[in-house]
Amino acid sequence: MDENKGLGDEKYICRCEEVTEAEIRDAIRAGARSVVEIKRWTRAGMGICQGRSCRRLVERILAEELKLKPEEIEISSFRQPVRPVSIKAMDE
Amino acid sequence: MAYLRCDVAILGAGVNGTSIAYELSKRGKKVLLIDKIVMGAGASGSCDDMILLQSKKPGILLEMAFKSLERFESLKDELPSDIEFETRGGTILIEDEEHLAIMEDFVASQNRYGLEVEIIDRKRLLQLQPLVADDIIASTYSARDSQVNPMLLMKAFLLGARRKGMEFLSRTRAAAVERLQSGWGLLLDSGDRVEAEVLVNAAGAWANDITKLIGFEVPITPRKGQVIVTEAIPPLGATNVWSAQYIVSKLKPQEPAISRPDGRAAVQTPAERFGLGFAFTGTHNGNYLIGSTRENRGFDKSTDPEAIGLLSAQVERFFPVMSKINFIRTFAGLRPSTPDGMPFLGEIPGAPGFFIAAGHEGDGIALSPITGLVMADLITGKKPEFPMKAFDPGRFCGKGGV
Numbered sequence: 001m002d003e004n005k006g007l008g009d010e011k012y013i014c015r016c017e018e019v020t021e022a023e024i025r026d027a028i029r030a031g032a033r034s035v036v037e038i039k040r041w042t043r044a045g046m047g048i049c050q051g052r053s054c055r056r057l058v059e060r061i062l063a064e065e066l067k068l069k070p071e072e073i074e075i076s077s078f079r080q081p082v083r084p085v086s087i088k089a090m091d092e
Numbered sequence: 093m094a095y096l097r098c099d100v101a102i103l104g105a106g107v108n109g110t111s112i113a114y115e116l117s118k119r120g121k122k123v124l125l126i127d128k129i130v131m132g133a134g135a136s137g138s139c140d141d142m143i144l145l146q147s148k149k150p151g152i153l154l155e156m157a158f159k160s161l162e163r164f165e166s167l168k169d170e171l172p173s174d175i176e177f178e179t180r181g182g183t184i185l186i187e188d189e190e191h192l193a194i195m196e197d198f199v200a201s202q203n204r205y206g207l208e209v210e211i212i213d214r215k216r217l218l219q220l221q222p223l224v225a226d227d228i229i230a231s232t233y234s235a236r237d238s239q240v241n242p243m244l245l246m247k248a249f250l251l252g253a254r255r256k257g258m259e260f261l262s263r264t265r266a267a268a269v270e271r272l273q274s275g276w277g278l279l280l281d282s283g284d285r286v287e288a289e290v291l292v293n294a295a296g297a298w299a300n301d302i303t304k305l306i307g308f309e310v311p312i313t314p315r316k317g318q319v320i321v322t323e324a325i326p327p328l329g330a331t332n333v334w335s336a337q338y339i340v341s342k343l344k345p346q347e348p349a350i351s352r353p354d355g356r357a358a359v360q361t362p363a364e365r366f367g368l369g370f371a372f373t374g375t376h377n378g379n380y381l382i383g384s385t386r387e388n389r390g391f392d393k394s395t396d397p398e399a400i401g402l403l404s405a406q407v408e409r410f411f412p413v414m415s416k417i418n419f420i421r422t423f424a425g426l427r428p429s430t431p432d433g434m435p436f437l438g439e440i441p442g443a444p445g446f447f448i449a450a451g452h453e454g455d456g457i458a459l460s461p462i463t464g465l466v467m468a469d470l471i472t473g474k475k476p477e478f479p480m481k482a483f484d485p486g487r488f489c490g491k492g493g494v
Contacts, residue, residue, distance in 0.1 A: 017377070030251070031260065037130050040137060040243045043377070048323050048420055080395060084323060084418035090397070090404035091415070 013061070014054040016047020024058060028065040035059060035076035048084060051076070093283045098124040098259075100471060101278060101288035103266055103302055106136035107242055107457050108449050109294035110249035111464030114171075117256035119472055124286060125250075125258060126278075128265035132246050134296045135456060138393075138425025140319060140373050140381045142332060143238040143458040146182055147339060150205040152482055153434070153455065156462045158206070159477075161238060163461035171248035172255060175240050176376040181331045182237030183212075183220055184339060185370070185410055186230045191336035198339065199232055209234035221329035223413045237332060241376060242457050249464075269305040275445055290471055292447045297391070297428040299436075299450035308440050311488050312451045314426035316387040318366075318399045320407075321421035324378030328411060335410065338369030338384075366399050370406050382407045382419075386427075395422040429453045434482050437466060441486035447471060448485050 011021040019042045027041040035051075035058050038044050044058055045051030051058075055076060063070045100116050102109050105127035113125045127133065143161060148154040168177040186192050195211065202209050209232055217224060217231040250260065261280070268279040269291070278286040293302040297314040362368075367386030374380050385399050400422055407414045428451045430436065435451040449467045452459055466476040 031262075033262070034130065040130075040132055041247055046421075048418075050420060079421045079423050081419070081422070084420050086416070086418050087320075087322075087404045087408060088415040090401045090419075091408055 013057050014042075014044035014047060014051075016049050016054075017043040017045075019044040019054075021061065024061050025065060028062060033062070033066065034074040035062065036074070038062070039076070045076070050079075050082065093285070096124060096259075096284060096286045098122045098286065098288050100124070100290045100292060101126060101276070101286050102292040102294055103127075104134070104294035104296060104298070104450070105131040105246070105250070105260065105262070106134050106294060106296050107132075107246050107249075107460040108136075108296075108452065108463045109292070110246045110253065111460040112292055112294060112449060112467045113253040113258050114249040115464040115468035116471060117253040117258045119468055120256075121472070123253060123258040124288065125253070125260045126264060126266070126280070126286075127260075127262050128298075130262045131250060131260075132243060134298065135425045135427050136242055136246060136296070138319075138423050139242055139317070139427075139454075139457060140371060140383055141176075141239045141241055141375055141457070142182075142371070142373055143240055144182055144332075144334070145207055145236050146184060146202070146209055146232060146234050147334070148455070149433070150201045150207075152478060153459075154202070154205050154207060156478060157455070157458055159465075160459050160462040161236065163465065164238065164240060167248075167461060170252075172251045173244065173248045175245045175248050177238065177240045178376070179236065179238040181220075181233065181235045182334065183217065183331045184232040184334045184336055185217075185224065185228045186211075186232070186336045187228060189229075191340065192230055194340060195232055195336050207234065208236060220331050221333065223328050223411055225410050225412055228410070233331070239332065239373060239375075240457065245457070245460070266302060266305060269302070269446075271306075271443075290445045290447065292449060292467065292471070294449045296450050296452075296456070297426040299428060299448060303440060303448065306440070306443055306446065308443065310436055310448065310451070310485060311431050312428045312436070313388065314391055315429040315453060316389050316392065316424050316426055317384040317454070318387075318395050318403065318422065318424045319384050320382040320400060320403050320419045321423070322380040322382065322414075323418045323420050325380065325417055326378070327374055328380075328413065332373040333370070333410070334372070335370035335406075338371055362398065362402060366402055368402055368406065370410060372407060372410070379420075380414075380417075382414075391426065393424050393426060395424050427453045427456070431488065435459070435463070436485040437463065437483035438470060438480055438485050441489060
């Protein structure tokens with residue numbers, strides 16, 4: 001599936017979790033239809049930036065593969081917090 | 093509007109629905125898997141990754157967990173994609189003499205059931221967990237506790253089943269169920285109709301919504317567990333970790349609040365109100381999962397700062413070094429809980445061909461391989477290797493409240 005991974009000629013979409021464009025397209029071809037499904041299948045968007053850099057790219061790839069308009073892509077779920085928070089800050 | 097025919101229609105693409113779909117597809121059944129949202133949208137996608145033998149009550153659940161663990165060993169090679177199965181062992185931290193006494197009894201009863209688990213002293217614990225808090229007096233240790241990535245497990249079951257011809261419909265739910273001359277008919281809210289010889293309800297916390305369609309109630313209620321996900325960090329220790337308090341709370345999940353001498357109910361501490369217990373596991377990717385609460389809050393899946401605060405304080409209490417770490421996510425899952433802590437596995441009384449496999453609460457991931465096997469046995473008319481009486485879907489009929 002990702003025999004080129006690590007060889008330098010692949011495009012990374014999720015940089016935190018190192019998920020390539022090819023892996024995302026594979027997930028869509030295997031049936032994923034939303035950002036949430038791609039997240040669960042590939043980990044794209046599950047890294048420390050919380051999908052801030054890759055979510056829109058994933059949406060664009062989805063729109064392309066599914067031949068939809070970007071606004072027709074299901075909105076992703078969001079899980080708190082929006083930025084990393086220290087454990088210390090929460091312990092009261 | 094489509095008209096779909098299959099041998100078995102399974103409602104719910106969680107870890108158990110996908111496992112059953114896989115086992116039945118392997119046995120040549122034409123399977124249709126249906127989920128009202130997407131794969132893993134319920135508890136199976138909002139949980140931790142543990143296959144914990146030590147938490148199982150000695151008895152049939154522990155025996156099934158043994159069998160599941162064996163099955164995981166073969167599934168990791170048999171399934172078409174990686175499931176990140178690992179056996180790191182598990183330790184349950186003991187804070188005081190009272191918990192030590194409870195855990196000594198618990199460990200002894202588990203030993204009688206053949207589980208290799210022992211109590212280790214602080215010195216041995218430090219070899220496994222060098223960063224544990226100074227006042228932890230002892231721990232249990234079992235080399236057999238394991239873990240698996242629930243997302244990858246579901247994906248692998250799904251891909252494996254699909255290779256054998258299974259079809260999957262997401263984003264559609266059963267609006268009506270009718271009994272046909274032979275088998276069952278489903279009307280989906282997409283307008284599609286399904287005709288199946290056998291129906292399997294694997295809808296987890298939502299299972300009662302399905303059985304209600306044929307006028308049968310199962311006492312499955314959602315129990316919320318909130319979990320924190322940290323940033324990826326190097327491993328703190330060799331094993332996954334729980335607290336004895338977690339086991340005590342799991343053994344007595346519905347212990348009534350102790351009443352005070354004056355007859356008024358005792359005031360619960362916040363930890364009691366949230367059913368707090370410590371579960372701490374490192375994932376394959378380096379993120380730690382810090383759990384968990386056990387709350388009866390209906391179908392509310394939100395996380396709240398009070399619970400996250402309690403979970404944070406708890407992880408610092410057991411591992412002070414964690415105060416320096418950031419968390420990047422929180423989530424809550426709704427575990428399907430039953431009055432006796434046993435899942436419902438079998439045919440609904442008076443509804444031949446209508447099966448249920450739901451109500452595993454926190455054991456769903458760990459027991460999914462064996463659930464797939466016993467359900468496939470029941471459905472194909474083979475005798476399962478376990479006595480199924482304890483899981484009888486009709487066991488609460490006529491006992492009030494159902």
